[in-house]
Amino acid sequence: xxxxxxxxxxxxxxxxxxxxxxxxxxxxxxxxxxxxxxxxxxxxxxxxxxxxxxxxxxxxxxxxxxx
Numbered sequence: 001x002x003x004x005x006x007x008x009x010x011x012x013x014x015x016x017x018x019x020x021x022x023x024x025x026x027x028x029x030x031x032x033x034x035x036x037x038x039x040x041x042x043x044x045x046x047x048x049x050x051x052x053x054x055x056x057x058x059x060x061x062x063x064x065x066x067x
Contacts (some may be wrong), residue, residue: 015059
């Protein structure tokens with residue numbers, strides 16, 4: 001594995017860990033939607049999904065398949 005591939009792998013790993021740990025679960029979102037965020041659950045769920053997609057895109061940008 002080249003240095004660039006190691007760097008890319010580590011960037012993807014960090015992104016996946018951030019997605020796994022930093023985002024609320026659906027149950028957590030449901031419980032705190034109105035109180036903590038003053039939003040309805042459906043809007044929060046949609047925003048979270050879009051944020052996760054954006055993080056995944058950023059974490060995998062410029063990475064090519066290893067052949």
